[in-house]
Amino acid sequence: METRIGLPRPPAEPEPASFPLLASLAPVLGAGGLWLLLQTPTVLVFALLGPVIALASLGDGRRVRRRRRRRETERWRVEIAHVAARIDAALDQRREAMAAAHPGAREIAGRAAHDPHRWRRSAGDAVPIVLGIGALPSGVAVEGEVPATDELARSVGAAAEAERLRSFAAVVHGPVVVDARDGLGIVGQRRVALAAARAAVVQVLDAVPPDAAEVIAPDDPAWDWLTAAPHPLHREPGSAVRVVGDGLEATVAIAARASALPRECRVVMHVALDSARLGSRALEPAALAEREAADAALTLALAAEHAGIRRAGVVPAHVDLEALPVATGGLAATFLVADGPIELDLVREGPHAVVGGTTGSGKSELLLAWIAAMATGRSTAEVSFLLVDFKGGASFGPLAGLAHCVGVMTDLDDVGARRAIESLRAELRRRERVLADQGARAVEQASGLPRLVIVVDEFAAMLQELPDLHRLFVDLAARGRSLGVHLVLCTQRPSEAVRDALLANCGIRISLRVTDEHDAVAITGTAEAATIPLAARGRCVVRVSGGATRAAQAAIASPAHLAALVAHAAGQPGPPRPWCAPLPARLPLALVQADTVDGVRLGLVDLPAQQRVAPLVWRPGVDGPLLAIGGTSSGRSSLADLLAGQLGCEVVDREDALWDALHPEEHAGGALVVDDVDLQLSRLGEEQQSRVCQLLAGRMRDGSAVALTARRVPSSMGQIAPLAELRILLRIASRQEHVVAGGAGHLHDGSLLPGAGWLRDERIQLALPDARAPRRAPRSVPMPTGPAAIVLGAGVAAPRLAHAARPGERSSLGDADVVVGTVAEWEAAWGELDRLRADRPVVVLGVDERQLRQVLRLAPPVPPMRSAPAWVLERGRFERLRYLSSEATGTG
Structure with a gap:
C-alpha cells in the first residue's frame, strides 16, 4: 500500500509595484493651476512635489515586496518541514510494520x-x-x-x-x-x-x-x-x-x-x-x-x-529427584537425566568425583540431589557424609540434620584447618586399624565401617585460604578406595584447583556451565560445557571413567523431599564422627569428668589426632609446676581461683603476701598459687626480687604444688619460668610475646575467648571455678611489749614512752626499756642497733629499705617496706605491725 504526501505550494515571487503616474502629475497640475489663477510665481514650487511623491511611492512598493518575499519564504519552510515530519512518521510506521512482520x-x-x-x-x-x-x-x-x-x-x-x-x-x-x-x-x-x-x-x-x-x-x-x-x-x-x-x-x-x-x-x-x-x-x-x-x-x-512436543534423545529442561528411580548397590545414585535416567556409583566408577560449574550453574542443587540420592534407602551403617562448604554453610543447610551427616564444616580458619587435617588423618588411621583387626583388605570385607563421602563445595576457595589442605586431600584420594572414603570436589575453576594428583583418582567428572573452555576441558576433555547457556541451570556434561561425554540435566531435590528424607532417617543411630564437636566457650567445672581423682581438674583438651576430647588434669607430683600466661581478660585469674579452690589454699596476688608465703617457716609442703607473678615481681626492689625468685625456684624444684600465672614472661622470671614443666598459653596480644612465652608462632590467635588456650600445641578450654578463692592477706603481729629498739623514719614523731632513751645515751641504757632514735641518730651510734637487736625486737616506723640497711648491717633480707608503714624485726624475721596509733607513727 502506497502512501502519498503532497508538497506545499512553492514560494512565488510577488508582483512588482506599478509607477505612481497620477500621484506624480497631481502636484504639477495643481501648481500650474494656482499660478494661472494667482499669477504668483512662488506657487510653482509645489510642482516639485510630483517627483518626490513618485520616488516615495516606488520605495514603499519595494519595501512591501521584500516583506511579502520573506513571508512567502517562511511559509514554505514551515510547510516543507511539516511535510518532512509526515515523511519521517510514515517511514517509522513502515519500519515498525516490517519489524513486526519479520x-x-x-x-x-x-x-x-x-x-x-x-x-x-x-x-x-x-x-x-x-x-x-x-x-x-x-x-x-x-x-x-x-x-x-x-x-x-x-x-x-x-x-x-x-x-x-x-x-x-x-x-x-x-x-x-x-x-x-x-x-x-x-x-x-x-x-x-x-x-x-x-x-x-x-x-x-x-x-x-x-x-x-x-x-x-x-x-x-x-x-x-x-x-x-x-x-x-x-x-x-x-x-x-x-x-x-x-x-x-x-x-x-x-x-x-x-x-x-x-x-x-x-x-x-x-x-x-x-x-x-x-x-x-x-x-x-x-x-x-x-x-x-x-x-x-x-x-x-x-x-x-x-507445548507437549518431545523428541527422543532430548535432554529435559527440568527434572524432579523424587520422580527418578532409587538406585541400589554400592553408592549408586540416580540424579542425572539425559535421554533417560543416569546412574552413577562412587564405588564402581569413582572412587572420587569432581564437579565444575560457575556461579548460577546449579552446583549446590546438584550436590544436594546427589547426597539425597545416595542417602535414600541406605542406613547410617552403610554411608555417612561430611559436608564442607566455604560459602558460609548455606548450601548444605537442608541436610545438616540428616542422621547420615557427621558434620558441616564452614569457612575454617588456620586452627580449624589444622584440626580438620589431624582429625581426617586420624580417621584414616582408625579405618586402617579396623580393617587390620578384622583381617580385611578393603572396606567391603569389613563390618561396622560405613563409607564416608566427603563433599566439598568451593574447593578452590578452600585451598586458596588453606593451601596445606591440598596434601590431605591428595592422601585421601590415594588411600580412600580401600578405606571406604570418597571425595566429591566442587569448584568454579577446576583447571586451577584440581591438580593432576587429585584428578587422576576422580573417575566421575561432571561439568556444569563454565565461562572458560580450559575449565571445561580440564574436567571432561571437551569444551562443550563452556557453551551451555546461562539460563540452563543444572545442565551439565558428564564423563565417567574416561568414556564418552554425555549432556545431562541435574535433578532438583525439593525442600519437601529433603525434609521428608531427614525425618525418615531421624531414628537411625549416628555414624562415627571423624572429629568431636569444638570445645565450648564456657566450661563449668562439673562437666570435666576426670578418670582419676589424683589431680587438679583444669578443663578439656582437644585431641583431633586421637579423635577425642579429654579431661585436662594437673598432677603436681608428676607434671611439675604450672605456669599460665595470658593477657587481659584471658582467664588467668579464673585459673588461679580454679586451682586454689581444688588445692584448698589461698591465692597470692600481692607482693607482700608473696614475700610472706615464701618465708622458710611458712613452707610445710602446702600448695602455692600465685596470680600475676610478673606484676608482683616488678613491684619489688632488685634485691627483694632476686630473693623471691630464689625462694620460689626452691619451692618449684622440691616438688611442691606450685602454680603461677603471668601476663607475659619478662626477664625477671628468667630463673623461674624454665622450671614450669606444664605451661599453658592463654590469649596473648602479640605473636612475638606468644613465641617468647614458648608458643608456636603459627598457633597465635589474638581472638581467643577467656579460658581458651594451648597446652603443648593442643587446644584447651579451662573450666570456670565454682567460686572465687580467698586471697592471702599479708602476715602481721601486734606491737611488742617490753624492751625494744625503735628506728624512726623522716617525718615520724617519736612515741611518748615513760622509760625511753636515745641512741648513744650509755649511762641510761641498762635501765631503759626502749631506745628510740632516727636513722641519723642510730648511724651516729654505730653498731649499737645491731648489739641491741640480739636481745630485744627492733621496731621500724616509716623507714625504707635503703635507710634500714644503713643502720642494720647484719639484718635478714629486708621485706618490701613500701607496702606497710611499720615493721618489727624479731627472732631473725621482719613482721608487719598489726596496729599502730597515730601517737606511735606521727602520721595521724
Missing part, C-alpha cells in the same frame, strides 16, 4: 518460551528469514512540482529540497527477508560467516515446529549448540545445516568462496566483520554469538516441552 534474529532468540507467535507455519508456506538491515522501497511517494523558473523558489532551493524529500521518502531501512527454502549460502571469514549462519538457523527453527522437521548438521563442534534444540538432530560431514520435513528443505551453508557452496544455495550473501552484501544491496548483517544461539535452542526446548 523480527530479526536477536529478537527471535530472545523470545519467551511461551511466545504464541512461534511455530504457526503451515505446510507449504514460505520460511522467511531476516538476513540483516538494508535499503528497501518504502512505498511513500511525494507528489507536487516546484517550478524551476520562479526566482524566489530558486533562491531558497525549493526544487532541490523537494527532490531530496522524494529521494528520502522512497527508501526505508528495514529487514531484508529471503525464503530459507531457496537455500542460503554465506561467504566470508569462518568466524563471521558462522555468526550469520547461526542467526539464519535459529530463525528457521523458530518457524518450523520440531515435530514437522529434523535438522541435519555438520559434524563440527561449532554446531554443538544445536543439541539443546527440540528438533531431531543428525550429524554428518559437510558445512551445511539442513532443516528437512514434509515439503520443506531449508539449507544454510558457509564457505570461504561462493564456488564452494552447495548447488541448492540460490541466495548468496557475502559477509565481512560489520557489513554484508546481497547482490548489489549493502546490509548490516544479522548475527548471533554461540552463547546466544545456545540460549535460543534451550528456549525452543522449553517451548516444545510446554
